[in-house]
Structure formats: C-alpha cells, structure tokens
Amino acid sequence: MSIKPLKDRVVVKYVEEEKEETTKGGIVLPDTAKKDEKPQQAEVVAVGNKIAPEGEEAEVAVGDTVVFDKYAGTKVELDSEEYIILSMEDVLAVIE
Amino acid sequence: MSIKPLKDRVVVKYVEEEKEETTKGGIVLPDTAKKDEKPQQAEVVAVGNKIAPEGEEAEVAVGDTVVFDKYAGTKVELDSEEYIILSMEDVLAVIE
Amino acid sequence: MSIKPLKDRVVVKYVEEEKEETTKGGIVLPDTAKKDEKPQQAEVVAVGNKIAPEGEEAEVAVGDTVVFDKYAGTKVELDSEEYIILSMEDVLAVIE
Amino acid sequence: MSIKPLKDRVVVKYVEEEKEETTKGGIVLPDTAKKDEKPQQAEVVAVGNKIAPEGEEAEVAVGDTVVFDKYAGTKVELDSEEYIILSMEDVLAVIE
Amino acid sequence: MSIKPLKDRVVVKYVEEEKEETTKGGIVLPDTAKKDEKPQQAEVVAVGNKIAPEGEEAEVAVGDTVVFDKYAGTKVELDSEEYIILSMEDVLAVIE
Amino acid sequence: MSIKPLKDRVVVKYVEEEKEETTKGGIVLPDTAKKDEKPQQAEVVAVGNKIAPEGEEAEVAVGDTVVFDKYAGTKVELDSEEYIILSMEDVLAVIE
Amino acid sequence: MSIKPLKDRVVVKYVEEEKEETTKGGIVLPDTAKKDEKPQQAEVVAVGNKIAPEGEEAEVAVGDTVVFDKYAGTKVELDSEEYIILSMEDVLAVIE
Structure with a gap:
C-alpha cells in the first residue's frame, strides 16, 4: 500500500533522529514542554x-x-506511519 | 437515485472499517470522545x-x-447514506 | 410575475416533502429544534x-x-413563495 | 439634478408599497421591530x-x-430621496 | 502648492454647504452628535x-x-485644507 | 552607505519641519499626546x-x-536615520 | 551540509554586530527588554x-x-545556525 500525491504535491516523512529525550538531570520531557519544536x-x-x-x-x-x-x-496516517502531504509551493528549500 | 457531481467535483463515501468500538475495559466510547478522528x-x-x-x-x-x-x-445525505462532495483541488492523493 | 436570474445564476425552490412534523409521542417540534436540518x-x-x-x-x-x-x-420572497438565487459555482451536483 | 452611475453600476430606488403599517390591534410598529425586513x-x-x-x-x-x-x-441621498448604487455583479435577478 | 494624484486617482474636496449648525432650540450640536453624517x-x-x-x-x-x-x-491636509484622495474604482457616480 | 530599493519600491524620508514643540503654556507635549499626527x-x-x-x-x-x-x-533605520520603503502603489500623489 | 532555496527564494543570515549588550549602568538587558528590536x-x-x-x-x-x-x-535552524528563507517579494532593498 502506497500513497501517490496528485499534481504539484509531494509526500514527506519525518526522519527518526537520535535525540536525547531526557534532560541533563535525567527528567523525561513531556510532550507539552516541547511543542514548539515541530x-x-x-x-x-x-x-x-x-x-x-x-x-x-x-x-x-x-x-x-x-x-x-x-x-x-x-498530515495523513497510513499503515501506522505519519506522512505530510505538501504542495510544492510550501517546500522552501532542499538540504544538500 | 444517484448523484452526479458538476465540473471538477467528485463524490466520495467513507468505507465501513471494522473497528473496535469499545475500549479494552469494554467501555463503549461516546462520539464526543472520538471527534478528532474524522x-x-x-x-x-x-x-x-x-x-x-x-x-x-x-x-x-x-x-x-x-x-x-x-x-x-x-456533506450531503441521500437515501440515508452520507456522501462528501469535494472539488478535485481538495483531493490530495490516491492510496494504491 | 416571474423571476429571471442574471448571468450564471439559477433560481431554486424547496420541494414540499411529506415529513412527519410531530415526534412519535405526538409532540410538535418547534422550529428551534430543527434548525440544523436546513x-x-x-x-x-x-x-x-x-x-x-x-x-x-x-x-x-x-x-x-x-x-x-x-x-x-x-433568499428572496416573491408572491409569498421563497426562492434561493444561486451562482452556478455553488451548485455542487444534480440528483438523478 | 440627477445621478449618473459610472461603469458597471446601476442606481436603484425602493418603490413605495402600500403596506399596513399598524398591527391588527392598531399599534404602530416602531422601526426597530421591522429592521430585518430590509x-x-x-x-x-x-x-x-x-x-x-x-x-x-x-x-x-x-x-x-x-x-x-x-x-x-x-446608499446615497439626493434631493431628500434615498438611492442605492449597486455594481451589476450584485444584481441577482429581474422580476418580470 | 498643489496636489497631483498618481495613476487612476482623483483628489476631491468637500464643498462648504450652508447648513443650520444649531438645532431649532438654538443648541449647537457637538461633533459627536453628528458623526454618522459623513x-x-x-x-x-x-x-x-x-x-x-x-x-x-x-x-x-x-x-x-x-x-x-x-x-x-x-484624507490628506495641505495648506490647512482637507482633501480626499480616491481611486477611480471608489467613485460611484457623478451628480449632474 | 546607501539604500537601493528593489523593483517598484521607493525610499522616502520625513523632512524636518519647524514645529512648535511646546504648547502655548510652555508645556512640552509627550509623544503619546501626538500619536495620531503621523x-x-x-x-x-x-x-x-x-x-x-x-x-x-x-x-x-x-x-x-x-x-x-x-x-x-x-520603516527601516540606517545610520541613525529613519526611512520608509514604499511600494509605488502606496504612493498616492505628488505635492508640487 | 548546505541549504538550497527553491524558485524565487533567498536564504539570509543575521550578521553578528558588536553591540553594547549592557546599559550605561552596567545592567545586562534581558531578551524580553529588547524584543522589538528584531x-x-x-x-x-x-x-x-x-x-x-x-x-x-x-x-x-x-x-x-x-x-x-x-x-x-x-526561520530554519541548520547545524546550530539560524537562517531565514525569504521570497524575493519580501526583500525590499539592498544596502550598498
């Protein structure tokens, strides 16, 4: 099962990054504390x-x-994976 | 009786999915608890x-x-079935 | 006396449907109870x-x-009948 | 003195209708009671x-x-008469 | 010193009208009482x-x-006179 | 150091006018009292x-x-001078 | 790793300026006191x-x-540097 975007759209998926999920003191940050880090x-x-x-x-x-x-x-969920469907005009730059 | 969309419109219908309608503890979730799962x-x-x-x-x-x-x-109801009339520009992708 | 819509407009009129206006218990529903059923x-x-x-x-x-x-x-009233003047772009589909 | 609308505009004027201005009981309705009847x-x-x-x-x-x-x-008042200047795109229909 | 409007603009100026500035009882109306009479x-x-x-x-x-x-x-003030700079699309009609 | 506006833009600068900065009674008006006189x-x-x-x-x-x-x-500040960058469509008239 | 803007976009970066970060009395200004100086x-x-x-x-x-x-x-952060991706229509002028 796959997703085929129409016209000028692209489908993107966040890449899993290894991030320190606990603070220095070892406290796990709840989601609400990170909500601006989208x-x-x-x-x-x-x-x-x-x-x-x-x-x-x-x-x-x-x-x-x-x-x-x-x-x-x-945002769209498919087979328990989260994707984002974007119009090309919202794609600002490519990281090389 | 059928519905014929005009111009660039399409008519869609939700497919019935077999979903567990009760929680693990056997409690039936009222509609209000699920309203974001559109x-x-x-x-x-x-x-x-x-x-x-x-x-x-x-x-x-x-x-x-x-x-x-x-x-x-x-949204439109016809013969007790609910349909959604969409403009093609709101159709983002096809699932294959 | 008749109404002639200009350009891309159409005039429509609700068709009288035979609807049960009282609940099973025989209670007449006031307008306020039905206001979303436009x-x-x-x-x-x-x-x-x-x-x-x-x-x-x-x-x-x-x-x-x-x-x-x-x-x-x-909405417009003419000879005590209520009509709606619509632009064709607001007509979504035809029921056949 | 007359008013000449520019471009795609038309000037209209309400026609005086003979309307019963008092209720059955003979009470004159104040303007505030009729304000939706524009x-x-x-x-x-x-x-x-x-x-x-x-x-x-x-x-x-x-x-x-x-x-x-x-x-x-x-709305515009001229020689104590009230007129409305409309763009043709706001004229929806003609009564014949 | 004069004002030259650009492109499709016109400059207009209110004409002084001889208006009774006091009520029948001789009371001078303050500005706030007339503010809708623009x-x-x-x-x-x-x-x-x-x-x-x-x-x-x-x-x-x-x-x-x-x-x-x-x-x-x-609105613009020049040599203590008040003018209004309008785009032609806001000029609705000419009084003849 | 100078500022070069792009495309249809112009850069303008307020001209210093000799204005009486104190009221007749000799009271210096604070900025807040003059804020509508932009x-x-x-x-x-x-x-x-x-x-x-x-x-x-x-x-x-x-x-x-x-x-x-x-x-x-x-508004933009450059070498302690304040300038305004305008699009030509916001320039209404020239004073001659 | 570098960033390549698409179409009519440019990527800009604030230049570090040597600014007096303390007031005359030697008090370090917290960020909140400077927030309009973007x-x-x-x-x-x-x-x-x-x-x-x-x-x-x-x-x-x-x-x-x-x-x-x-x-x-x-705004976008890359390798701990902050960049801003702008459309050319938001670039108002060049400082020469």
Missing part, C-alpha cells in the same frame, strides 16, 4: 507528476531532505 | 466531467481510495 | 443565460433537483 | 455605460425591478 | 493621468461633483 | 528600477514630496 | 534559480546585505 525538515517519499512547470526539471526528488513552512501541509 | 480517506463513487484539464488523463477514478483535506467538501 | 436540495425553477461556458452544454436545467452549499445563495 | 427589490432609475460586456446586450434597463444582495451597494 | 459627495479638484482605460474618455473631470463610498480614500 | 508626506530619496510600467515615464523622482497611505510601507 | 537586515547566503524574471539580471546576490519585511520569511 520539525520543519523531512524526507520526500513520493512526488506528484506536476511538481515542475512543463518543460522544466523538478527541483525536488524522492530521497531529498526538504525544509517546509511549519503550518503548511496535511 | 477520517480523511474515502472511496470515490462519482466524478464530474471536468476533473482533469482538457486533453489530460484524470488522476482519479470511481473506486479509488483518496486522501483529502479534512475541512474540505460538503 | 435542506441542501431544491428544484431549479429558472436559469440565467450564462450558466455554461460558451459553446458548452449546461449541466443543469429547469426541473432538475440540485445539491448546493448550504451557506450559499440569496 | 427590502431586496427596487426599481432601476439609472445605468452606467458598461453594465454589459462589450458587444452584448444589457440584461437590465431603467424601469426594471431588480433583486439584489441585501448587503450590497452604497 | 458626506459622500465632494468636488473633484485634480485627476491622475490614468483615470480612464486607454483610448476611452474619462467619466469624471475637475469640477464634477462625485459620490463615493464613505469608507474609501485617504 | 505625517503622510515625505521626500523621495531613492527609487527602484521598475517604478513605472515599461515604456512609460515615472511619475515620481528623487527629491519629490509624496503623499502616501499612513499604514503603508516598512 | 533586525530587518541580513546577509544573503544562498539564492534560488528564479530570483529574477526570465531574461533579467537579478537585483540581489550572495553576499549582499538586504532589508526585508520583519514579519516575512520562515
């Missing part, structure tokens, strides 16, 4: 067939790490 | 005649399972 | 002369039952 | 010179009774 | 060089009395 | 290279005194 | 490949100091 980078897992204007090369490809506006996109 | 996936049951730009193939067909923005569309 | 279907009684793009056939005709966005349109 | 029909008294797209016949003429959106237009 | 008519004192589409005659000229939307325009 | 006129100190449509002469030049919408523009 | 100038560190209309020279280059609207752009 990541803005994710890996592209699928792209629509109109992500570039006709006759131009796409600036983004599957596997790229992209930066996007943190209020953009629609 | 599904974002549904099956396409009818399509308008302009869902693709002229000369292009449609990306969505009757029978497809689609993902859409949860605040999009207009 | 019907979204009505019959087309007049159409403007630009309801279809030039050279295309109209998708809606007088006599059709149409579904429309419940916040769309302008 | 009429939506008026007679066209002047039209701008661009009320129809070039090469097309106008759908509205001086003397017509038109229906318009009750929040549209700008 | 006039909507004024005389055109200057016009920009694009007040008409190219090749068309302007519908407004210096000296005309025009009606405008009362929330439109920008 | 000036709307300033001198143009730099212009972008697209302040006029192609092939047309610019209506504004360095040295002109212009009137602008008081909520328009972005 | 700088509006930064150095361009990367540009997208569509920052100028086709066939025109770009008005901004890597290394330039630019002025931008303080509410524009998206």
